[in-house]
Amino acid sequence: MTTAIEVHDLTRRHRSATALDSVTVSFEAGVIHGLLGRNGAGKTSLMSIASGQDWPTSGSVTVFGEHPHENEQVLPRICFVREDQRYIEDSYARHAFAAAAMAFPRWDQQLADRLSRELGVPARTRIKKMSRGQRSAVAVIIGIASRADLTFFDEPYMGLDAVARQLFYDRLLEDYAEHPRTIVLSSHLIDEIAHLIENVVLIDRGRIMLDEQVDALRGRAVTLIGAADTVRELSDFRQVLHTESLGRLTRSTVLGALEEHEEQRARARGVEVLPVSLQQLIVHLTSGDVGGRRDEGPATAPDPTTTTSPRNWNSEVAS
Numbered sequence: 635m636t637t638a639i640e641v642h643d644l645t646r647r648h649r650s651a652t653a654l655d656s657v658t659v660s661f662e663a664g665v666i667h668g669l670l671g672r673n674g675a676g677k678t679s680l681m682s683i684a685s686g687q688d689w690p691t692s693g694s695v696t697v698f699g700e701h702p703h704e705n706e707q708v709l710p711r712i713c714f715v716r717e718d719q720r721y722i723e724d725s726y727a728r729h730a731f732a733a734a735a736m737a738f739p740r741w742d743q744q745l746a747d748r749l750s751r752e753l754g755v756p757a758r759t760r761i762k763k764m765s766r767g768q769r770s771a772v773a774v775i776i777g778i779a780s781r782a783d784l785t786f787f788d789e790p791y792m793g794l795d796a797v798a799r800q801l802f803y804d805r806l807l808e809d810y811a812e813h814p815r816t817i818v819l820s821s822h823l824i825d826e827i828a829h830l831i832e833n834v835v836l837i838d839r840g841r842i843m844l845d846e847q848v849d850a851l852r853g854r855a856v857t858l859i860g861a862a863d864t865v866r867e868l869s870d871f872r873q874v875l876h877t878e879s880l881g882r883l884t885r886s887t888v889l890g891a892l893e894e895h896e897e898q899r900a901r902a903r904g905v906e907v908l909p910v911s912l913q914q915l916i917v918h919l920t921s922g923d924v925g926g927r928r929d930e931g932p933a934t935a936p937d938p939t940t941t942t943s944p945r946n947w948n949s950e951v952a953s
């Protein structure tokens with residue numbers, strides 16, 4: 635395994651907030667990673683520092699083995715696409731593409747032209763006069779056509795309509811298949827990107843809460859719907875992520891896949907067992923209601939809202 639980004643004990647403090655708090659994590663090369671977390675979790679801070687656009691308070695980041703700050707060895711290999719991307723005053727899309735062509739050695743102009751047509755980027759409108767979606771389109775085109783070894787997309791979909799977003803996902807995946815590279819995609823539309831990403835890094839209040847392959851996460855939690863007593867009994871010894879009452883029914887989302895015999899027993903007792911989507915799982919993990927029964931006694935697993943060792947936490951819960 636080659637590592638693209640190595641983050642060690644990274645802290646970024648601002649006067650009023652600690653954006654990153656002793657973060658240690660690595661991002662494997664040649665993989666599409668999802669960098670997920672709630673507003674203000676620290677995602678942009680991490681990407682800004684890793685792309686050399688901001689400085690840490692303490693700790694270190696290396697990209698392809700190099701410190702990115704003011705480092706001409708590695709900066710041409712990094713593309714950071716952000717929603718508030720700035721462009722040269724009064725420039726048109728073609729000027730932004732020309733600048734990208736100079737910055738990125740593997741820039742593909744034909745691809746940029748094709749994506750511009752598909753995403754409807756106007757050729758005769760200055761970028762500052764474009765709609766929000768058109769500006770986002772310019773930014774994602776730069777992200778794809780740059781073919782940088784490491785590309786960060788920080789919520790690239792802002793303003794893109796559903797059709798344009800789908801086109802972005804499709805073209806990104808197609809180009810990644812032909813030209814494998816490392817991509818870090820930050821998004822709140824988790825279910826939309828779930829099929830794209832291979833690994834999830836979940837950040838919460840400046841700390842890494844989860845770092846796990848998406849395949850391993852599938853089936854990590856299930857939702858049980860049925861009579862309250864039966865659901866409570868089936869959820870015993872499992873951590874309850876969320877529970878709610880619907881009249882005489884209870885709906886509980888619990889960590890840990892059911893064994894086949896447990897699932898059969900649940901169904902025989904009229905309990906519906908539903909899979910939990912990646913988005914639902916992330917929402918439950920970061921919504922602050924994790925461990926719905928925390929007051930009723932010791933939890934069956936450490937509280938993931940405070941743990942700093944997500945891999946351990948997951949393996950403990952899964953076992």
Ligand SMILES: Nc1ncnc2c1ncn2[C@@H]1O[C@H](COP(=O)(O)OP(=O)(O)OP(=O)(O)O)[C@@H](O)[C@H]1O
Pocket residue numbers: 648649650651652653671672673674675676677678679680
């Ligand atoms: N320049 C700054 N000055 C002061 N505080 C900052 C600055 N940049 C970020 N922060 C704070 O650091 C924390 C993390 O911000 P960051 O932008 O990294 O979060 P995020 O996960 O990208 O959020 P979002 O999903 O809303 O974009 C927030 O509390 C934010 O207010």
